[in-house]
Amino acid sequence: MQYLVDGTNCLILDELTNHLDLPSREQFEDTLKQYPGTLIVASHDCYFRERVCHEEWQLKQGQLSFPKxxxxxxxxxxxxxxxxxxxxxxxxxxxxxxxxxxxxxxxxxxxxxxxxxxxxx
Structure with missing residues (x-):
């Protein structure tokens, strides 16, 4: 959260919702949606990705794809x-x-x- 407050313009986040309870997760999602910078997110949580991400890239077997x-x-x-x-x-x-x-x-x-x-x- 400190990075958000400090105004960092790019965050790289890895599996960030794994250990959050539902209220914490929802608040975190709302906060990330308001973040003005770039988010690079690695997550298996498709619900989270749909709520927060505008673009989705997938890396499978060394190949980058853009499913959307x-x-x-x-x-x-x-x-x-x-x-x-x-x-x-x-x-x-x-x-x-x-x-x-x-x-x-x-x-x-x-x-x-x-x-x-x-x-x-």
Whole structure:
């Protein structure tokens, strides 16, 4: 807590919630959320990370990854696929089944649906 009071601009914290009771932990989380500097936190406590951290980095087997950034990319990709699928569905609804473009659009609709489902798993 002294570092917070002293105005230190970067804190590196390792498994800081392990031995705190619930009221102490909640107060500590609230204090950290108000901290104006940079926090680098190593924690297995996902609830704590969700409440305090803005960005999450993971280090696994020597590889650094950014899971939330990847989730964001997947979400944008899913929304683009859903938009295209709605467009294809709109086109399909105006065509008779014997139209030469119908089978191609129906195939694309199925492909888009499978890709969207894959992203949701």
């Amino acid at each position: 950034a990847q989730e964001s990319i997947n979400e944008k990709h899913r929304l683009l696929l859903e938009t295209e699928r709605q467009y294809v569905l709109g086109k399909l609804s105006t065509l008779p089944k014997d139209d030469p473009n119908y089978l191609e659009l129906d195939k694309r609709f199925t492909e888009l649906t499978r890709e969207i489902q894959r992203l949701l798993v």
